[in-house]
Amino acid sequence: NAGVMxxxxxxxxxxxxxxxxxxxxMKGHSHVYWYRQLPEEGLKFMVYLQKENIIDESGMPKxxxxxxxxxxxxxILRIQQVVRGDSAAYFCASSPRTGGPGTEAFFGQGTRxxxx
Amino acid sequence: QQQVKQSPxxxxxxxxxxxxxxxxxxxxxxxYFPWYQQFPGKGPALLIAIRPDVSEKKEGRFTISFxxxxxxxxxxxxxxxxxxxxxxxCAANSIIQGAQKLVFGQGTRxxxxP
Numbered sequence: 001n002a003g004v005m006x007x008x009x010x011x012x013x014x015x016x017x018x019x020x021x022x023x024x025x026m027k028g029h030s031h032v033y034w035y036r037q038l039p040e041e042g043l044k045f046m047v048y049l050q051k052e053n054i055i056d057e058s059g060m061p062k063x064x065x066x067x068x069x070x071x072x073x074x075x076i077l078r079i080q081q082v083v084r085g086d087s088a089a090y091f092c093a094s095s096p097r098t099g100g101p102g103t104e105a106f107f108g109q110g111t112r113x114x115x116x
Numbered sequence: 117q118q119q120v121k122q123s124p125x126x127x128x129x130x131x132x133x134x135x136x137x138x139x140x141x142x143x144x145x146x147x148y149f150p151w152y153q154q155f156p157g158k159g160p161a162l163l164i165a166i167r168p169d170v171s172e173k174k175e176g177r178f179t180i181s182f183x184x185x186x187x188x189x190x191x192x193x194x195x196x197x198x199x200x201x202x203x204x205x206c207a208a209n210s211i212i213q214g215a216q217k218l219v220f221g222q223g224t225r226x227x228x229x230p
Contacts (some may be wrong), residue, residue: 004159017177033217042122042205042222054215091159093218104150107159107220 004029004094004108005074012114013082021077021111025094032075033105034067037089046090049075082115089113119143120208122221130229137224139206142187148209151180151191153202160205164191167228183228196228 005024013019025032030051035043045059049069064082069075079086089090089112093105122139139149150165150194166173166180166189173180179192193200206221 035220036223043218043220045217045219046210048217106166107152107161109159 004092004106006090006092006108006111008111010112010114012116014116015083016081019079019082019086019113019115021079021090021092021113022074022090023094023108024074025092025104029094029096029106031057031095032045032069033093033095034075034077035091035093037091037110039088043091046077074090079113082113084115087113120206120219120221121205122224125222125225126225126227128227128229129196131196131198133196133228135191135196135200135226135228137191137204137206137226138188139188139190139221140188142206143208143210144187145210146208147211148220149180149182149189150207150209151178152205152207152220154205154223163204174228193226196226198228198230201226201228 004026007022011019032049034046036046039044047060047067048056049067051069052071064080068077089110091107091110093107095105120139120141149165151163153163154160154165164175164178164180166182168184171182177194181190182189203225204224207218210217
């Protein structure tokens with residue numbers, strides 16, 4: 001399956017621990033987006049990355065959250081010192097390098113983070 | 117402010133009926149309007165999309181109607197089936213450095229009663 005791969009699917013962390021969420025984009029895609037979905041709510045944009053560059057992080061909380069998309073390997077969303085309010089589903093999407101109007105973003109299955 | 121407002125929050129339709137979900141946007145710079153379907157425990161999947169230079173697009177039982185002057189668009193599901201029960205998100209797309217950034221509506225939980 002050449003779809004967007006996210007892991008882990010489920011992640012449980014105690015308050016104060018770090019959470020690392022991974023996303024491997026579809027083959028040939030070099031644009032990655034992270035979205036957060038709180039229970040019963042829509043998808044909120046967090047960050048948009050290209051290889052080795054953060055293009056738009058306007059939806060990312062200023063503290064504790066960071067994202068990267070290295071030259072090699074998956075994109076990582078890191079949440080430090082997690083709190084109960086971080087519990088949510090985190091979705092990654094990717095689109096092609098030559099994206100333009102009409103280029104679809106394909107989503108992964110998401111990582112469901114639970115902070116206990 | 118990039119916002120997309122979606123209604124209703126939830127919708128119950130009888131099998132065979134027409135499901136209608138509405139969205140409104142503010143930013144006239146949006147240039148692509150996709151709809152996503154999400155089943156429980158799954159990621160959103162692209163259902164159908166429209167460009168603002170087209171007033172209607174139909175794919176099978178799914179139709180998008182687009183009103184550029186009113187800055188509104190809607191999804192119509194004809195002959196709704198129980199398998200259509202899912203959460204539907206409208207979205208609007210803006211282009212940043214050659215790739216898209218999607219802004220989503222709040223979602224509509226659709227239930228089709230058999």
